[in-house]
Amino acid sequence: MRLEVLDMDRQTLKSKFKQACDLLRNEIASVNYIIQLSWMLFLKLYDDLEDERELKAKLKGETYQRNIPSPYRWKDWVHKDWRSEELIDFINNELFPFLSKLDGGGEKELIATIFSGKEIQNFLKDGYKLREVALLLDELKFRTREDIYVISALYEELLPEIGEMGKYAGEYYTPRPVIRLMVKIVNPKLGEIILDPFLGSAGFLIESYNHILR
Template sequence: MSISSAIKSIQDIMRKDAGVDGDAQRLGQMSWLLFLKVFDAQEEELELELDDYREPIPEQFLWRNWAADNEGMTGDELLEFVNDKLFPELKNLTAPIDKNPRGYVVTQAFSDAFNYMKNGTLLRQVINKLNEIDFTDSKERHLFGDLYEQILKDLQSAGNAGEFYTPRAITKFIVAVTDPKLGESIMDPACGTGGFLACAFDHVKANYVKSGDDHQILQKQIHGVEKKQLPHLLCTTNMMLHGIEVPVQVKHGNTLNKPLSSWDDQVDVIITNPPFGGTEEDGIEKNFPSDMQTRETADLFLQLIIEVLNTKGRAAVVLPDGTLFGEGV
């Protein structure tokens, strides 16, 4: 079965489940399942490559050990395992970023994730459909990237995901103009599902990576922060699909929730489409100079970008009309 057919079948199955309400929840449900499957596919590769390999999470929670067998757990047994064992364990996993970075990635990904499905038999059917996709196959990964984007487009057309999806044509244009190079720090402070970061990764890989050492450098130069759980989880999965083995640089948090004066990092390239048209929670504006305080999100991000950008750095930002020339701050 093709990836597009598998995903469509998964969406149809989820529509039968009383616990999944609407496209956003279907995407959220699919996202943590996809994450675990992609994560385990990478673990199998690392297990073959590394002599000192150790599982970053308890072995029983690796996809291969609870989900890969199509005749495995189902019904109430599967629901109990997911709700009472898998989620609590992965949410509360002790995984220091310096000692177990891949475990840390899992904990961050599951920090606010949720199993919406209430029917264990339907959940097994969804898992079995995912088992038809081989994420160790490079062609499958490439096709999934296209489909992944289509899912987000569908949600955007439904009015649910516009805040964290930027059309590919825009991301490609911005990345081409800024031309990030190997070794330069690349940041999206409101990275959503990782469209800019993935495009930048592909750009550097295609134009500047010449060796395995170069590839390792590239993996460490991509940085992103996303406030909301769902796009953060999608971004983490997106980075893994693009070849970043340990996407610890993709943080789950609010970039603006830090005093502007405390930013020591200087970034070479910033590419972003920050949320605009909304306001931040009370108190966030106090992280900025008194004469520049506002709760308008886009204005705060613009100040942040100016502050953290390297003197000779480049930035390309999608902003609404009037941001640069409107009255006041």
């Protein structure tokens, strides 16, 4: 199934994205709101992934040990009834420190690397606005691989807009027509290894996937 087949789903997802971005624009400097959106979207996506793993393990009569446990799971803090200052305090002084100190190798180490970076931080000062954005993102469902591709494409479409508002945010965005041309020239085939060392929004990998399907 190619990305183009999912126009209806894409429009729904795009609408949620736009609402979340509009809220962030009103609260955060343009150069920073892509960072805010990115880490929140990551935690939402990863929570869905761990839910899926947990369900598969349960169906096999096994137990899945989550890499991000309660009360730090996305669903735990997004759906809790916080006062504004309580949520901001939890994010800044509990969630981020916990994630930045995860150890045990594998995905835990990757998560720790992400959240220990100086550029990754919570720029929202209003906890109610943060929760409003989080609840919008929470409506996005990542049930299939195609859902992930749609989200990646939407994220990629956001980058030129961010680049116009902020000096650096859109610096490494590659337009989709250029990506398609490069993939067509390379002509990747099933079974070959595809490397995108500057992954970004995964545009080259998505287009390579669609190219192989065609």
